[in-house]
Amino acid sequence: MIPIQHFLIISALLFSIGLAVAVTKRNAVLILMGIELMLNAVNINLVSFSQYDPNRLQGQMFALFVMVIAAAEVTVALAIILKIYDYFKNLDLDEINQLKK
Secondary structure (H helix, E strand, C coil): CCCHHHHHHHHHHHHHHHHHHHHHCCEHHHHHHHHHHHHHHHHHHHHHHHCCCCCCCHHHHHHHHHHHHHHHHHHHHHHHHHHHHHHHCCCECCCCCCCCC
16 A cells, blocks of 8 residues: 555645646646646545545545536636637737726
8 A cells, every 4th residue: 555645745746836837827728727737636635535534435525526626617717718819819818908998
């Protein structure tokens, strides 16, 4: 059995990478990818902690809930990003500073 520390280290690395991408990038799609990396890191934590309580599946259920919310978030965010690109012809968030003409 793999110790929980390995999963926590991987989760912390994924979360750090996702946070760095979400904070430093200017492109809306890359920021969305960083947020998804952070959500996946949370899922790894939930499943790894629930491994030590085999009678309850709360960690897996929360991870499934987070995946459903992440899928809905990606759907709505990509629709918004496509509309922004259709209107401004650009996805750089610094150059998009107005919502209407």
